[in-house]
Amino acid sequence: MKRYIGGSQNKHFILFLLFVGYLVDYLDRMVMSVAVVSIKEEFNLDAAAVGAILSSFFLSYAIMQIPGGWLTDKLGSRRVLIWSIIVWSVFTVFTGFAWSLISLLVIRFLFGLGQGGYPSASQKGIADYFPRDERPKASAYLMSSNYFGMALAPLVAAPMILFMGWRNMFYVIGLLGILLTIAFWVYFKPKESPAPLKDNRIPMKELLMNSGLWKITVMWFAAGIVNWGLSSWIPSYLMEARGMDLLSMGFYAALPGISTGVAMLFSGWLLDSFFNNLEKYYAAFGMLMSGIFLYMMFTSTSLVAAMVYLNLCMVFKSFAFTVAFALPHKIMSKQVIGSAMGVINMGAQAAGFISPLVMGFIITLTGSYNGAFWFLIACSAISIIAALSIKKYNHMEQPKDVDLLA
Numbered sequence: 387m388k389r390y391i392g393g394s395q396n397k398h399f400i401l402f403l404l405f406v407g408y409l410v411d412y413l414d415r416m417v418m419s420v421a422v423v424s425i426k427e428e429f430n431l432d433a434a435a436v437g438a439i440l441s442s443f444f445l446s447y448a449i450m451q452i453p454g455g456w457l458t459d460k461l462g463s464r465r466v467l468i469w470s471i472i473v474w475s476v477f478t479v480f481t482g483f484a485w486s487l488i489s490l491l492v493i494r495f496l497f498g499l500g501q502g503g504y505p506s507a508s509q510k511g512i513a514d515y516f517p518r519d520e521r522p523k524a525s526a527y528l529m530s531s532n533y534f535g536m537a538l539a540p541l542v543a544a545p546m547i548l549f550m551g552w553r554n555m556f557y558v559i560g561l562l563g564i565l566l567t568i569a570f571w572v573y574f575k576p577k578e579s580p581a582p583l584k585d586n587r588i589p590m591k592e593l594l595m596n597s598g599l600w601k602i603t604v605m606w607f608a609a610g611i612v613n614w615g616l617s618s619w620i621p622s623y624l625m626e627a628r629g630m631d632l633l634s635m636g637f638y639a640a641l642p643g644i645s646t647g648v649a650m651l652f653s654g655w656l657l658d659s660f661f662n663n664l665e666k667y668y669a670a671f672g673m674l675m676s677g678i679f680l681y682m683m684f685t686s687t688s689l690v691a692a693m694v695y696l697n698l699c700m701v702f703k704s705f706a707f708t709v710a711f712a713l714p715h716k717i718m719s720k721q722v723i724g725s726a727m728g729v730i731n732m733g734a735q736a737a738g739f740i741s742p743l744v745m746g747f748i749i750t751l752t753g754s755y756n757g758a759f760w761f762l763i764a765c766s767a768i769s770i771i772a773a774l775s776i777k778k779y780n781h782m783e784q785p786k787d788v789d790l791l792a
Contacts, residue, residue: 396573397515401524403573404508405531407471410562411504412535413542414478415443417559418494419621420543420636421552429487433622437746440618442491443498444738450502451735455728458507463514466507468570473500475563482556502735509711509727514576522712523658529711530650533704536617537643544636599714599726601776603733606710608769609673610737612680612703612762616642618742620696623755628689638693642700649701653708665709669773672705677766684759706769710734741765 422436431439458466477497484490508528516524546555620642624635661668676699683695714726745758752758 400511400515400574401528403569404511404528407467407504407566407570408508408528408531409535409538410471410566411474411501412532413538413562414474414497414559415501416536416539416617417543417555418443418481419618420540420639421547421555423622423625423632424547424552425490429490431487433746433750435487435746436622437618437743437749439487439490439494440742440746441739442494443501444614444735444740444742446495446498447502448732448735448739450499451506451728451732452725453728454503455506455725455731457503458510458728459725463507463510463576464570464574466503467511467574468567470500470503470507471563471567471570474504475560475567476500478560478563479557480560482553482560505731506725506728511574511576522716523655525711526650526653526655526657526708529707530647530653532707533643533647533650533700535643537640537647539643540621540636540639544632548632598776599729601772602710602713603730605669605706605769605772605776606730607733607737608765608772609669609676609703609706609710610734611741611765612673612676612699612769613707613734614738615741615745615758615762615765616680616696616700618738619745619749619755619758627755628692641693642697645697646700646704650704650708653704657708657712665713666773666776669706669709670770672702673766673769673773675702676700676706677763677770680759680763680766684756706773709773737765 418440422439425431425439426436429435454466454470474497477493477500480493481490481497484493509525512521512524512528542559543555546558550558621635621639624630624638625632630638657665657668679695679699679702683692683699686692686695710730711727714730741762744761748758748761749755
C-alpha cells in the first residue's frame with residue numbers, strides 16, 4: 387500500500403489554515419487601497435504619488451517570488467510560511483508610524499519582502515499534504531481566498547478608518563499576525579521527504595528554460611495588470627469618479643471580491659471537469675470576456691450597471707487566475723513546484739508594481755480614469771495571446787517519484 391508523504395486526515399484543515407493565512411495576507415495588503423484616500427489628504431499627494439505608494443509593495447513582492455520559491459524548495463514550506471507571516475505583520479504595524487511619503491514607500495517595500503515567501507510556500511504546502519491528482523482543485527480553492535481577502539479589506543478598513551483613523555487601523559490588523567503565527571507553528575507540520583538534503587537539488591536552469599512555464603507567466607502577468615490595476619484604483623475611482631462616500635465605497639468595492647471568490651470555488655471543478663487539457667482556451671475566453679465587461683463598466687452611465695459589469699469583469703478574469711495556479715501542478719514535479727510558482731507569481735506581482743504606477747500617471751496626465759482603463763483592456767488582449775500560445779504540455783519527470791512511499 388502506498389502512503390502519501392505529508393498526507394494525513396487533517397489535510398483539509400491544513401488547506402483551511404492556508405486559506406486563512408491568505409485572507410490575512412490580502413487583508414494586510416489591500417487595506418492600503420482604502421487607506422490611501424486618507425493618506426493622500428494628510429500628505430497632500432497627487433495621483434502619481436498614490437500610484438507609487440500602491441506599487442512600492444509589489445516591487446519587493448515581485449523581487450521575492452523566485453528567491454522565495456527557491457527557499458521553499460530548499461528549506462521546506464513550514465519555515466518560509468512562519469517567517470513570512472512574522473515579517474509582514476511587523477511591517478503592517480510599522481505602516482501606521484509612517485511620517486512622510488518616503489518613509490511610507492520604504493515601509494511598504496519591506497512589507498512586500500515579508501509577504502513574498504507566502505505564495506510559493508503555500509503551494510508547496512498543498513504539495514506536501516495532497517496527492518498530485520488532488521492538487522489542482524486544492525490550489526483553486528486556496529487561491530479563491532485572494533478574492534475574499536480583497537472583499538474583506540474595504541469592509542474592514544472603511545469603518546475602522548472612519549472611527550479610529552488609518553494609523554490605528556494598521557496597528558490593529560498587524561496584530562492578527564501573532565495569532566496566525568501561533569496557528570501555523572502548532573498545526574502546520576508537514577513530514578519531510580526521505581531524500582537526503584544534499585540530494586535536494588533544484589534544477590533552476592532546466593526550469594527557467596521551460597517555455598510553457600514562461601508562457602503561463604506572461605499570461606498571468608498581463609492578467610495581473612488588470613487584476614491589480616482594478617484592485618488598487620477601484621476605491622479611489624468609486625469615490626472620485628462615481629461620487630461615493632467612504633462607507634458606500636467600502637461596500638461596493640467589496641462586491642467584486644465576494645463574487646469572484648465564490649466563482650473561484652467552482653472554477654477549479656469546472657476546469658477539471660470540462661477543460662482538462664484545454665486550459666489555455668479556458669483562460670483566453672475568461673480574459674476576452676473580462677476585457678469586454680471592463681469596457682462596459684467604465685462607459686456605463688448607470689452606477690448599478692457599472693457595478694454589475696465590474697463584478698463580471700473580475701469573475702471572468704479569475705479563469706486565467708485558476709489556470710495560472712492549477713496547470714503547474716499538472717506539469718511540474720513536487721521537487722520544483724515552489725520555484726515554478728515563484729516564477730509565475732513573479733510575473734503577477736511585477737504586474738502589481740507596474741499597473742498602479744502606470745494608471746496613476748495616466749490619471750494625472752489626462753485627469754480621467756478612462757485612459758487607465760483602456761490600458762487594462764490592452765493588457766487583456768496580451769493575456770489572451772499568451773494563453774493561446776501555450777502548447778500541449780509535458781510533465782517534468784523526476785528520476786524517482788518522491789511523493790510516494792511504498
